Amino acid sequence: MSKSNFSRRKFLSASLLSTVGFSAIPNLSFGKNTVAADTSKIRLGFIGVGRQAMGLLSNMMKNPIVDVVAGADVYEIKLERFKERVAKLYKEEKREAPSMKVYGDYKELLANPDVDAVVIASPDHWHAMMAIDACHAGKDIYLEKPLTFTIHEGQELVKAVRSNGIVLAVGSMQRSGANFQHAARMVQKGMLGNIKQVLVNVGTPPHPKPYDLPIQPVPAGLDWNSWVGPIPAIHYNEELNPPISLNPEQNEKVWGAWRWYQETGGGLMTDWGAHMIDIAQWGLGMDRNGPVEVIPSTGSAPLKYIYSNGVPMVIEPFDEGRQGVKFIGEKGWIKVSRGTYDTNVLACERKFEKEEFGFGDHHIDFIDCVVKRKDPVVPVEIGHSSCTACTIGNIAHQLGRPLKWDPIAQVFVDDWEANSKLHYTYQHGYSLG
Numbered sequence: 108m109s110k111s112n113f114s115r116r117k118f119l120s121a122s123l124l125s126t127v128g129f130s131a132i133p134n135l136s137f138g139k140n141t142v143a144a145d146t147s148k149i150r151l152g153f154i155g156v157g158r159q160a161m162g163l164l165s166n167m168m169k170n171p172i173v174d175v176v177a178g179a180d181v182y183e184i185k186l187e188r189f190k191e192r193v194a195k196l197y198k199e200e201k202r203e204a205p206s207m208k209v210y211g212d213y214k215e216l217l218a219n220p221d222v223d224a225v226v227i228a229s230p231d232h233w234h235a236m237m238a239i240d241a242c243h244a245g246k247d248i249y250l251e252k253p254l255t256f257t258i259h260e261g262q263e264l265v266k267a268v269r270s271n272g273i274v275l276a277v278g279s280m281q282r283s284g285a286n287f288q289h290a291a292r293m294v295q296k297g298m299l300g301n302i303k304q305v306l307v308n309v310g311t312p313p314h315p316k317p318y319d320l321p322i323q324p325v326p327a328g329l330d331w332n333s334w335v336g337p338i339p340a341i342h343y344n345e346e347l348n349p350p351i352s353l354n355p356e357q358n359e360k361v362w363g364a365w366r367w368y369q370e371t372g373g374g375l376m377t378d379w380g381a382h383m384i385d386i387a388q389w390g391l392g393m394d395r396n397g398p399v400e401v402i403p404s405t406g407s408a409p410l411k412y413i414y415s416n417g418v419p420m421v422i423e424p425f426d427e428g429r430q431g432v433k434f435i436g437e438k439g440w441i442k443v444s445r446g447t448y449d450t451n452v453l454a455c456e457r458k459f460e461k462e463e464f465g466f467g468d469h470h471i472d473f474i475d476c477v478v479k480r481k482d483p484v485v486p487v488e489i490g491h492s493s494c495t496a497c498t499i500g501n502i503a504h505q506l507g508r509p510l511k512w513d514p515i516a517q518v519f520v521d522d523w524e525a526n527s528k529l530h531y532t533y534q535h536g537y538s539l540g
Contacts, residue, residue, distance in 0.1 A: 151226055153178045159251060164196070176206065177221070188353060225248055231253060245271065253381040254381075276486070279381060295390060307380070320364070385489070388492065396415070397512065398412035398514065412496065425442070429444050441455055495514075506525060
């Protein structure tokens with residue numbers, strides 16, 4: 108990296124420290140990417156500008172050193188909404204808006220030298236390809252969870268992040284919630300004694316189902332073939348890409364249903380499991396490792412994971428039935444979910460202010476790490492480990508039998524049939540990297 112870019116990084120670090128109150132002096136180690144010529148800004152591009160991206164956009168723009176300069180999507184009307192929303196947010200914040208460019212092809216956004224980092228909020232089956240391409244383009248990445256669609260994709264993304272010196276933050280935002288942090292800390296400190304069992308509720312039914320929506324005509328302005336991308340061809344239905352309108356404004360009324368179908372997503376196992384299984388593994392100290400066995404549900408028996416220390420993690424509703432995690436130990440229990448924390452162990456009790464249940468710090472952490480060239484609270488390896496645990500649960504369900512898993516080699520043990528499900532053959536000429 109040139110001396111001038113080094114100086115810009117140092118200046119940007121000082122700017123962030125003074126703007127948002129961080130006190131640590133950054134330990135700089137550079138990747139390929141460079142920062143804006145205006146050293147007080149990190150310039151973001153958004154890839155995928157649907158419902159999830161709108162929330163991320165609002166949170167990212169609360170940071171005064173962030174400028175949003177580009178967006179990419181295969182649906183023209185969503186690009187128009189994105190431009191209008193960005194302009195509105197700049198007006199509300201009384202900030203000068205930079206030049207904005209939008210693209211139908213995300214690779215054109217990645218080729219834009221004015222973009223320092225990208226926020227990827229596309230359907231799951233596009234995550235890996237977009238993120239790996241961003242790595243090769245030298246862009247830092249905020250990537251929505253689950254990290255990838257397949258385990259092989261996650262392995263390749265880890266390699267791409269590290270070989271290109273990229274800062275990648277996974278959108279597992281619960282790690283930035285004070286209640287989840289406290290729960291994991293208490294478990295790791297042994298305040299519950301030896302853990303006997305962990306219950307995880309991801310919702311029901313947990314596993315994805317075959318795509319069964321009726322065919323509908325593709326709306327004007329949507330490049331459906333590009334939306335489908337590397338997966339085998341499927342027909343359009345508006346539940347996969349919910350419609351919106353601009354005049355009058357009507358945003359998505361539901362989340363994209365691609366989450367619930369095995370052709371395009373991992374069901375609740377990856378949608379909520381990427382949050383709740385992540386917290387369970389974090390508390391167990393297994394978030395850079397993983398289970399050694401997964402046993403599918405049979406009859407009334409729920410899906411179960413076994414870790415190398417013998418602790419079982421059971422996927423089933425508990426107590427009030429909301430998505431969450433319950434750690435059960437020798438001395439008592441802790442249960443935690445969004446907006447709640449409870450325990451029957453006096454030493455683990457803590458009261459939380461309402462704002463402590465929020466996740467805004469997650470987005471601040473990403474920008475801070477881009478500046479300081481350090482790993483965020485959820486780096487790529489942890490995102491991959493959490494996603495892998497979710498995915499092997501789906502594979503065990505598909506095969507209908509227990510599976511042995513090697514979390515270090517990241518393969519099923521002596522099981523060619525299960526290992527054949529670590530990836531799929533890309534269609535339509537697509538490939539990773």
